[in-house]
C-alpha cells in the first residue's frame with residue numbers, strides 16, 4: 001500500500017458549544033460524502049441516555065471518559081473517511097488533543113461570545129450551561145479552553161458573518177492543501 005493511502009483524511013471539527021460544528025459537519029458530509037460522525041450523538045446512542053442524564057447520573061468525568069474512548073474507536077476505523085463533529089469540551093484532556101491531530105485535519109470553528117450565548121440559550125440540553133448565569137459560565141469556559149482549541153487545531157475559522165456553505169468552502173480549500181502537502 002502506498003504510504004499516502006494510510007494517512008487518515010478525516011476532517012475533525014472542534015469549537016465551543018454553539019459554534020456551528022453540527023451544521024458545518026452536515027454541509028461537509030453532503031459535499032464530500034464522507035461518513036458523518038457526531039460524537040455527542042454516538043455517546044448518547046451507546047449509553048442509551050441523553051447527555052444531560054449522563055452528566056446528572058454519572059458525572060462529567062464519566063462523560064469525558066466516553067469521549068476519549070470514542071476518539072480511540074474512531075481512530076481505529078481507517079477503512080473510511082469521516083467528518084467528525086466533536087463536543088465542545090473534547091479539548092479539555094491533553095490526551096484528546098493529541099488524539100485529534102492523529103485523526104485528521106482539525107478545524108476550530110470560532111464564533112463570537114454573543115453568538116454563542118444567543119445560540120446556546122435556545123435549548124437546555126447542554127448541562128454545563130444550565131446555570132443561572134450562562135453568560136458568565138461561557139466567558140469562564142472560553143477563557144480556559146481557547147488555548148486548548150488553538151493547540152489542537154490545524155486551522156482556525158472565524159465564522160462571524162459567514163453561512164455554513166461559505167464556512168465549508170473555506171475548510172475544503174484548506175483541507176485539500178493540507179492533504180496534498182502531508183508533513
Ligand code: S3P
Pocket residue numbers: 015016017018021040051086087088089090125126127128
Ligand atoms: C460540552 C459540549 C456539548 C456536549 C456536552 C459538553 C462541553 O457538545 O458534549 O454538553 O463541555 O463544551 P456541543 O459542543 O456539541 O454542544
